[in-house]
Amino acid sequence: MNSTEPVAARSLNVGRGNSSAAERRLLIVTESLGVGGTESHLVRILPRLAASGLKVAVFCLAERGEQADVLEAHAVEVLAASPKGTLERGHHHHPVLVARAAARLFWSIRRWNPHIAHFYLPGPYLVGAPVAVATRVPVKIMSRRSLSDYQQSWPAVTRIERVLHGAMDALVGNSRAVVAQLNSECAAESKIRLIYNGIDIVKPPINRCSARRMLGLDDHELIGLVVANLIPYKGHQDLLRGLGQVARQLPSPWRVLLVGRDEGLRPKLECLARSEGIAHNVQFLGQRSDVSSLMAAADFGLLTSHEEGFSNVVIEAMASGLAMVATSVGGNLDAIIDERTGLLVPPRDPTAIGEAVLRLALDPNLRKTLGEAGRIRVEREFSIDRCAQAHRELYQALLAKRSID
Numbered sequence: 001m002n003s004t005e006p007v008a009a010r011s012l013n014v015g016r017g018n019s020s021a022a023e024r025r026l027l028i029v030t031e032s033l034g035v036g037g038t039e040s041h042l043v044r045i046l047p048r049l050a051a052s053g054l055k056v057a058v059f060c061l062a063e064r065g066e067q068a069d070v071l072e073a074h075a076v077e078v079l080a081a082s083p084k085g086t087l088e089r090g091h092h093h094h095p096v097l098v099a100r101a102a103a104r105l106f107w108s109i110r111r112w113n114p115h116i117a118h119f120y121l122p123g124p125y126l127v128g129a130p131v132a133v134a135t136r137v138p139v140k141i142m143s144r145r146s147l148s149d150y151q152q153s154w155p156a157v158t159r160i161e162r163v164l165h166g167a168m169d170a171l172v173g174n175s176r177a178v179v180a181q182l183n184s185e186c187a188a189e190s191k192i193r194l195i196y197n198g199i200d201i202v203k204p205p206i207n208r209c210s211a212r213r214m215l216g217l218d219d220h221e222l223i224g225l226v227v228a229n230l231i232p233y234k235g236h237q238d239l240l241r242g243l244g245q246v247a248r249q250l251p252s253p254w255r256v257l258l259v260g261r262d263e264g265l266r267p268k269l270e271c272l273a274r275s276e277g278i279a280h281n282v283q284f285l286g287q288r289s290d291v292s293s294l295m296a297a298a299d300f301g302l303l304t305s306h307e308e309g310f311s312n313v314v315i316e317a318m319a320s321g322l323a324m325v326a327t328s329v330g331g332n333l334d335a336i337i338d339e340r341t342g343l344l345v346p347p348r349d350p351t352a353i354g355e356a357v358l359r360l361a362l363d364p365n366l367r368k369t370l371g372e373a374g375r376i377r378v379e380r381e382f383s384i385d386r387c388a389q390a391h392r393e394l395y396q397a398l399l400a401k402r403s404i405d
Helices: 035-049 069-071 095-112 124-135 150-155 155-165 176-185 208-215 234-250 266-276 291-297 312-319 349-364 364-381 384-401
Strands: 025-031 054-062 077-080 116-120 139-144 170-173 192-194 222-227 254-257 282-286 300-303 323-328 344-347
Touching: 025 035, 025 069, 025 095, 025 124, 035 054, 035 069, 035 312, 035 384, 054 069, 054 095, 054 170, 069 077, 077 139, 095 124, 116 124, 116 384, 124 155, 139 155, 139 176, 139 384, 150 155, 150 364, 155 176, 170 176, 170 384, 176 192, 176 254, 192 384, 208 291, 222 312, 234 254, 234 266, 234 349, 266 282, 291 312, 312 323, 312 364, 323 364, 344 349, 349 364
Parallel strands: 025 054, 025 116, 054 077, 116 139, 139 170, 170 192, 222 254, 222 300, 254 282, 300 323, 323 344
Antiparallel strands: none
8 A cells, every 4th residue: 555645835847748837737527516525525625736736627427516616716617517517416327418428528628638637436437537548638546535335236336447447547545444445456556545535724613602602502511413414324323222322321411413414314313213212312403504613512523334435524523622432434443543532433333332422421521632632633634735735746746657747
């Protein structure tokens, strides 16, 4: 496994032929610029890459998404498979729409003539990589940001991806677990890179008391926070069962706030909360734009997923000073040092989750110690500037290897 380590920032001095620095072009191929971990990563990192001397564009297979305007304000061009950028997420899997998207990408590459094509998420990789090969883009990179569990349901995808890996100049994982899977899929270990996610390290916009007043929360109430879309693999059912087991031991009053888009699971979760006798302690808030304020108001954070690539939510919560309880899967093992910067518990284990919550609930000093240590770890290891520099180093190395100067 090769790790791209950040070093002192410097501009890329590698062009294409006799091109000037301003003409070095990076094309990102992704699903959309809506709401999600990959989308947030791109919105954070691409303006920094554009400011470093790269000319950057994003091609969206689905809709442009509500964050497209943010990137365009930072001189990042946004292209979309649908002429109006209104194709709904997921609909591009239809064969006719896939062909149409591939054709639009083909002509976009011919027009834009990028030096680097960088693919995020499985769909854009499967559609975009063959087009980039056909159009002879000099440098081609795939970033995988989740574990490859999706391959179990799609054996053909596994075979296609492994063929495409051979045509890539680099395969990037955002956690050791993801990198380990890439190593098992690709014989060329030298292609594989580890680049962790990064976030903006900023002072919380509001203190705990002010955040609670703004949100209408009691100053003395114990508040846990979960930020995860209501999807089965996020482990909400395990959490609710774990809370039910320790509900009578938790200091009263207490509440756990569940933030995230409902993917059809909410009615089942509400029924489970009632059966566990904690319906009045669990509040479903839906998708929110004020997560930073909710983190400021909370006493601890939770992420009980069955699988993760690398969760931005974990490091965002740690950066805000929250003690975290997270399952020992994927990138959670990279972000959290158990018992030092948070608590790790086995996945699918309600009892362990409940016991960890009870420990934090009954020990304010432990919450403070873990929260402070977690914040320091994020500042040192997971800043967005460190992440952007790692990408700049990777691009520079690959362009130099291709003798594009």
